[in-house]
Amino acid sequence: MTVRILVFAGSIRSGAFSGKTADAAVKELALQGAEVTRISLADYPLPILNQDLEQERGVPENAVKLAQMIAAHDGLLIATPEYNSSLPPLLKNTIDWISRVKADAKGRSLRAFSGKPVGLCSSSSGAYAGARAIIHLRGVLVHCQAEVVTPQCSVARGAEAFDESGDFVEERLQKAMAKVCRTLIERSRMLSTRVEA
Numbered sequence: 021m022t023v024r025i026l027v028f029a030g031s032i033r034s035g036a037f038s039g040k041t042a043d044a045a046v047k048e049l050a051l052q053g054a055e056v057t058r059i060s061l062a063d064y065p066l067p068i069l070n071q072d073l074e075q076e077r078g079v080p081e082n083a084v085k086l087a088q089m090i091a092a093h094d095g096l097l098i099a100t101p102e103y104n105s106s107l108p109p110l111l112k113n114t115i116d117w118i119s120r121v122k123a124d125a126k127g128r129s130l131r132a133f134s135g136k137p138v139g140l141c142s143s144s145s146g147a148y149a150g151a152r153a154i155i156h157l158r159g160v161l162v163h164c165q166a167e168v169v170t171p172q173c174s175v176a177r178g179a180e181a182f183d184e185s186g187d188f189v190e191e192r193l194q195k196a197m198a199k200v201c202r203t204l205i206e207r208s209r210m211l212s213t214r215v216e217a
Contacts, residue, residue, distance in 0.1 A: 023208045024055045026093040030100035030111030030157075032062040037143035037178030038150075042099040043186050045141060045173075048201045049097070054208075057093065061114055069116045083117035087132035088124050091215040095208030096166075097200075099141040102153035112160070119164050128215075133164035135213055139204035141173040141197070149176035169207055171199045 027046050029038040042058065049056045064082040067073060090096055100107050115133075124130045138161055142150025151174050161168050173196040175181050181189060188194045 021209055021212070022053065022055050023095065023205050023212070024057070024093040024214065025049050025095045025097055025204065025208065026089060027056060027058045027097045028061055028099075030061075030098060030108050032060055032110065036101060037145065037175060037181070038099040038101040038141075040178070040182050040186060041141045041143045041173070041175050042097070044182070044188060044197055045097050045099060045139070045201060047187070048197050049205070052198075052201055052205055054201070054205050057089070059089070061110060064114070066113060066117050069113055069120070074120060079120050080117060083114075084121050084125060086114065087118045087121035087130055088215075090118065090132040090136060091124070091130055091213075094212040094214050095137040095139065095204050097139040097141070097204060098157065099143065100150060100153050100157050102142060102144045102148065102150040105152040106156045107153045107160070111157070115160055115164065124215075130215075131165070133161060133166040135211060136166050137204055137207040137211055138166045138168045139172075139200045140168060141175070141200065143175035143178045143181070145178050147176050149174035167207060167211060169200065169203045171196070171203050173197045173200045 029042040142154040144150040
């Protein structure tokens with residue numbers, strides 16, 4: 021079985037370290053035999069979560085699209101930056117909206133994160149490597165009933181962490197990413213609940 025993994029970053033800023041980390045994950049996942057889909061959250065804009073808005077208009081179409089996309093993959097990998105010692109509002113808002121999706125476009129029951137294996141990476145410009153953000157992200161996803169894998173890859177000093185090809189300069193980071201991807205692929209193969217759109 022070829023495992024399908026969806027990958028995105030928690031930032032849409034041009035040159036974001038989380039974007040580079042997500043791209044490094046894509047390379048490693050493909051190297052290990054996964055079929056990878058890389059998306060940008062810029063292509064799925066969402067309003068700030070507001071239950072009044074939800075009651076008036078329902079869950080936004082882009083949240084449903086993202087939920088269906090997650091459901092159509094065996095696993096998910098998220099690379100988050102760190103904003104003020106936590107995860108960025110773009111990523112939190114996206115997860116919050118996806119968690120509000122209860123059915124797909126055809127009316128079938130859908131809980132995108134429930135039982136879904138998720139690998140986590142983080143990055144920052146400083147020495148903490150986004151470690152505080154990844155802790156919060158892990159907690160949010162566990163609350164959403166995702167199966168978050170234990171290994172993680174945290175990239176410190178993002179401006180110096182990548183070479184011109186987008187690969188990690190340090191072997192330590194390459195090994196950490198390989199472990200995250202290997203574990204995610206194994207768990208995704210074991211726990212697959214893929215739902216074709």
